[in-house]
Amino acid sequence: MSMDKEAIQKLGRLSRIALGDQQAEQIADELSNILRWIAQLKEVDVEGVAPMTSVLEAHAHPRADIVNDGYAPKRVLANAPQEIRGYYIVPKVIEQDTT
């Protein structure tokens, strides 16, 4: 499997990362190499094995519905670029009308 420049540009847009033409070409090559290497896994016979997302045969252990966190706005906002009256302040983001 390989990735072309267009696929990389699309991923860039989705990830909000601006990529120059040259950069995209370079990343396409690098990613293609990585994907080719990973593609070796396809040679393993997994007939009858359910797809898994973890190597552990474990499942979730839910917690009780208790409020025991929060009420620490200073800690939460410690890395905010800017703060006013306890809110995160970000450049205005309103979804654009496209009509």
Place this chain on the structure above:
Amino acid sequence: MSKITDIDLGGWEMVIGLEVHAQVSSASKLFSGASAAFGGKPNNHVSIVDAAMPGMLPILNEAALRCAVQTGLALKAKINTYSVFARKNYFYADLPQGYQISQYEFPIVGEGTIEITLDDGSTRTIGIERLHLEQDAGKSMHDQHPQYSFIDLNRSGVPLMEIVSKPDVRSAFEATAYVRKLANILDYIGACDVNMSQGSLRTDINLSLRRPGAEFGTRTETKNLNSLKAIRQAIEVEAWRQKVVLESGGTIDQETRLFDPVKFETRSLRSKEDAHDYRYFPDPDLLPVVISEDWIAKIQSSLPELPDQKIARFQQEFGLSAYDADVLVADQAAANFFEVVCASTTPKIAANWVIVELFGRLNKTDLSISDSPVSAQGLAELLALLEKDTISGRTAKDVLDTMFSTGKSATEIVKKQGLEQVSDTSAIGAIIDEVIASNPGQVQQFRDGNERLLGWFVGQVMRQSGGKANPSIVNQLLKQNL
């Protein structure tokens, strides 16, 4: 609301699927111990999990899982013993993770059904496609500053159930009936507080038009409607827009739209094709959720009586009409109120007084049943006086008015104002003798065959008695004496 008010689309048929986001009634968030309560000071109901600090581990809330299973069972749906949380990737300022934790390939609940009642009394089954758990996003405020948006993460991570219907809905009326019924069920099982104005029930509408029997057309999605009125209006406005586009030879773009209730139009949002590429993948921070059949059975056996079951019981046990049963059950508080009144009153009388007299007065004063100045016991006491013939029906309505405005009990009002009905035949007889003696002309006309005059005589006797004579005894004695 009636089907008659559905707009005429000139031969086009609407095909509608609904996605309802219901906030789970839980104390804490889906994956953290921060409070899930509405409101609060900005960024106070936030743990560092909800703020998406690197390295934090989400842990599933058991109550949210239980609510999802409960709701699934109430929708007669398949419960999946194996489900998986996935990341839905998109960028927005109030989504600190850069992805929403949701369920994709393996939702907790599969296919189910909801029965809705149409205005002719018949029922229709709307299919449920799935129900899954997901996180809510934070809240953005754009009107606080000319250059900046303000972000509050209190809502970030609050547990939601997304309930997705099949494309079975065919009109705005059916859509509102569906959401109303779903809200009714969620209220009965206590899985959601169904407070629409606080956003605990938000609906997205997928709508397309087609000629009846044809293939489905291209659909649009109108997002985030939080009242039944907005749902109805958005459907009609969007259906009309699509009709105009199609009839002028245009095509519908598959896109997300926003309903503007002021301009009465829907507008396109993020229509760029990339926007919907969410690149779902299983969340590596969360292990698969495995639940046992035993646990599901336990939840099943603890489910309360559901609306459809209660409607059937009210008809069988109390002999109520389908309409009366439906009206009472549509509001859990009203159904409970009725059952208290009913315990000491003839059920049909109780239903009539709750639906006509009490609801009428509550509507006029814009109160809900839980704020009623007259309690269920209070109304039962009034109806007991009516059924014992202590007061007449006419007097009972006046007494209810006084109870409503003063909060005093029926017995107290009747005693104080001397409203007891006179059923003593000799006392009524004396009044009748007097009326007959002083109206010889009318007596003669009646005896000559003008039977309609009986009503006039009843009126005279009632007036003489100050409205207190028992009308059925007056009737009976008048017939004998004339």
